Amino acid sequence: MRDDVYQFIKKHDIISRVVSGGLCFIMFILVLVAFASPVITVSRESITPFNLIFSFAPEDIEIFSVPTLLVSYYAYKYFYMAAGIAMFILFALAVYFVVTNKKRASIYFNYFMAVMTLFLFINMLFGLNYINIYDLYGWFSLSTGTVGFFVAGLLILIAKFITSVIFDRTIMREDHKDAGMSIAMAFILISLIFSTLVTPLYIFPGTIYRMRGVDILFGGSGDDALYFLRMSGVFRGFIAIFLIISFVSFLTTVVLFFVSRKIFVRYTKVNTFIGITALCMYALMGFNYMIVYFEYLVLGPESIYNYIFSGSMLSYSYLPLMIYLLLMIGIAFAKISGSRIKIEYKVVAQGGGGESRNAVAVNRLTALDDDAGFDPIPAFSELDSNIEKYNSEYNLRTKRLFQGVTLPKLVKHIIDYAKNSKERLSYGHTEIKTFVAGIAASRLTILQGMSGTGKTSLPKIFMEAIDGTSALVAVESSWRDKNELLGYYNEFSRKFTPKAFTQFLYKASLNPKIPYFIVLDELNLSRIEYYFSDFLSLMEARENERFIKLFDVQLYPDYEKKYLALRDGHTIDIPINMWFVGTSNRDESTFEISDKVYDRAQTMNFDKRAPKIVSERIDIAPKFVPYETLQGLFDEALKFEFDAERYDVIGKAEKLLRPYKISFGNRVLKQMEDFVKVYTACSGKDTERHKYIHEAVDCIVFSKIVRKLELKQIMDVDILIDQFDKLELPKCVEFLRSLSEDE
Numbered sequence: 001m002r003d004d005v006y007q008f009i010k011k012h013d014i015i016s017r018v019v020s021g022g023l024c025f026i027m028f029i030l031v032l033v034a035f036a037s038p039v040i041t042v043s044r045e046s047i048t049p050f051n052l053i054f055s056f057a058p059e060d061i062e063i064f065s066v067p068t069l070l071v072s073y074y075a076y077k078y079f080y081m082a083a084g085i086a087m088f089i090l091f092a093l094a095v096y097f098v099v100t101n102k103k104r105a106s107i108y109f110n111y112f113m114a115v116m117t118l119f120l121f122i123n124m125l126f127g128l129n130y131i132n133i134y135d136l137y138g139w140f141s142l143s144t145g146t147v148g149f150f151v152a153g154l155l156i157l158i159a160k161f162i163t164s165v166i167f168d169r170t171i172m173r174e175d176h177k178d179a180g181m182s183i184a185m186a187f188i189l190i191s192l193i194f195s196t197l198v199t200p201l202y203i204f205p206g207t208i209y210r211m212r213g214v215d216i217l218f219g220g221s222g223d224d225a226l227y228f229l230r231m232s233g234v235f236r237g238f239i240a241i242f243l244i245i246s247f248v249s250f251l252t253t254v255v256l257f258f259v260s261r262k263i264f265v266r267y268t269k270v271n272t273f274i275g276i277t278a279l280c281m282y283a284l285m286g287f288n289y290m291i292v293y294f295e296y297l298v299l300g301p302e303s304i305y306n307y308i309f310s311g312s313m314l315s316y317s318y319l320p321l322m323i324y325l326l327l328m329i330g331i332a333f334a335k336i337s338g339s340r341i342k343i344e345y346k347v348v349a350q351g352g353g354g355e356s357r358n359a360v361a362v363n364r365l366t367a368l369d370d371d372a373g374f375d376p377i378p379a380f381s382e383l384d385s386n387i388e389k390y391n392s393e394y395n396l397r398t399k400r401l402f403q404g405v406t407l408p409k410l411v412k413h414i415i416d417y418a419k420n421s422k423e424r425l426s427y428g429h430t431e432i433k434t435f436v437a438g439i440a441a442s443r444l445t446i447l448q449g450m451s452g453t454g455k456t457s458l459p460k461i462f463m464e465a466i467d468g469t470s471a472l473v474a475v476e477s478s479w480r481d482k483n484e485l486l487g488y489y490n491e492f493s494r495k496f497t498p499k500a501f502t503q504f505l506y507k508a509s510l511n512p513k514i515p516y517f518i519v520l521d522e523l524n525l526s527r528i529e530y531y532f533s534d535f536l537s538l539m540e541a542r543e544n545e546r547f548i549k550l551f552d553v554q555l556y557p558d559y560e561k562k563y564l565a566l567r568d569g570h571t572i573d574i575p576i577n578m579w580f581v582g583t584s585n586r587d588e589s590t591f592e593i594s595d596k597v598y599d600r601a602q603t604m605n606f607d608k609r610a611p612k613i614v615s616e617r618i619d620i621a622p623k624f625v626p627y628e629t630l631q632g633l634f635d636e637a638l639k640f641e642f643d644a645e646r647y648d649v650i651g652k653a654e655k656l657l658r659p660y661k662i663s664f665g666n667r668v669l670k671q672m673e674d675f676v677k678v679y680t681a682c683s684g685k686d687t688e689r690h691k692y693i694h695e696a697v698d699c700i701v702f703s704k705i706v707r708k709l710e711l712k713q714i715m716d717v718d719i720l721i722d723q724f725d726k727l728e729l730p731k732c733v734e735f736l737r738s739l740s741e742d743e
Helices: 003-037 049-054 073-102 102-137 147-165 174-178 179-195 213-218 230-259 261-297 301-310 319-338 364-370 378-385 387-398 407-419 428-442 457-466 501-508 528-538 593-602 627-637 649-660 666-683 687-703 707-709 719-726 730-742
Strands: 038-044 043-048 200-203 208-212 443-450 469-472 487-490 495-498 516-521 548-551 571-573 578-584 603-606
Touching: 003 049, 003 073, 003 102, 003 147, 038 102, 049 073, 049 301, 049 319, 049 516, 073 261, 102 261, 102 578, 147 593, 179 230, 179 261, 200 261, 208 213, 213 230, 213 457, 230 261, 261 319, 378 501, 378 571, 387 501, 407 457, 407 487, 407 627, 407 666, 428 443, 428 603, 428 666, 428 687, 443 457, 443 719, 457 469, 457 516, 469 501, 495 501, 501 516, 501 571, 528 548, 528 593, 548 666, 593 666, 593 707, 603 687, 627 666, 649 687, 666 687, 687 707, 687 730, 707 730, 719 730
Parallel strands: 443 578, 443 603, 469 516, 516 578
Antiparallel strands: 038 043, 200 208, 487 495, 548 571
């Protein structure tokens, strides 16, 4: 039954988007037809917006013996030009949202259609104003079809609103939080609307007479100074209608604020549209009277501009609209700046896998009824909406497939690609083979050494070379738990805000065929166990059992149907195509890395500056290596027989270090075997296999065993140097000599 309810709502969401898109498209067609239809027809001659836009001079639209129009010509011409550009942008945005953000597209359609309806309203006022002008000559047959376009657009907008109320259940939590601001703006809007009654619509030049909204509303046709204009009677009706509609809408808004906050959030947009339309009407009314006076009643066309720029303003009808728009701009800037300040609340979880004491259990039917469509993790929804884009990107990658790839060819390609990159990075065969063998042996690699030696660049250029993906996450010294890495759940907004690390995990889950690196830059600025301990434990689990709970709050039981890469709505898998690479510096600002971390990671040391590349740069394209292919190369290399326990050099090295209480367990032994096998396979020459096995053993014994001497007191370091020299382990000998020099 509950699943049926969910499917019912999901079906309605689809219907809402289809109907909204259809109505928005119809509105676009209507606006396009309005551009090609007459704004005014005088006898058999007509003027269309296209005539105005593509005309070069006022004489191009002169009708019969009517004097050339100047003010109205230029004002209307540039308005329709701007409106045409705006309509094109709206259409492009509508297509963009349909393609990239289908779930939110119907919400944006509301705004687009409101703007288009407002255009049709202004277009209607322009048509009526032309009638007002040409009617002065009396002997013309006048008509305009702009009223019909506006009525049709208004009906479409009403249909869209009804559709939203019936089907579209999406209400943003930010709208609920802004309810107080919305009701305040409703009071301001109704105050500005009533202020138009006393705002001068027209000031007669050279007199103290002011034509106000109240004068038009209550003035008799015989006493009205502009009674001879047909538009005055039309305006009287407009003012009365909009005052009544605006006041009723305002009262409805206030009642809904106290009765139903959800409906209030929706209706406040309707109230705002009505108010802005009313303010636009008052602004254009004053503009109408100015046009009539300038062009026909007092001045000749040639002196209009001189009078405008030498005299005072003849209308203040635009002031209420300008005040409201400036207020809205100020609020928008305040929201933009205020959104940078986030107060988030951590969820305190109980041990033993139980629910948090702050957990909020939401009844399923209540959630479906009150919050259907509410998105508690918008960042994941955004990633889900890009799934088609990711598939397209993968298809493009397959066109750059690394044909016939082997581990030796892969190593050579990475070296050549790095050498010819813009950064001109210099890595030798040993470094790249060590890195490749390290990611084959463990999902965590630590690159440590002095700054400027290419630690951070190596994983980045590796992924560029194989057309994979990498992301850099800068570790901060203030990190104390995993939430700093994963994100926070906010109980007030009931939303989870994932950090960049978590979003990248999620994205990797959606792209299982592409290799991914997350680079934890300066991972020992904070103690690694503080924020990464859960991931260290997951290194021991099987690949299909590596997952982590993001928060201990049960929001809805249907999350697994809404988020493609989450388990049970709150648990994320550690994708099998994901590796973690950490960079580490050693100075007074960092923490020592513990053996617990080292035992689970492969380490590389960068203690020398790489040689400068002086050869001429050539362009080398990336070659795509899918995750399955890369893992397949590793699996094939791991079939090689190598037993670390029986390898004489490893046994002797372990024996030499026993007096210092340094040894290793099965985990490290397994990593050593895997490392040696893949390192040897990267070398490629079967005839020199023994040489490369010994080279790999030198690398892994140094990084896994001998390195631990750094924190020990060594009294006979020279003896150790001599003994390791006999084992022909040059990296170990070099490290021991550095310890001797430090002493």
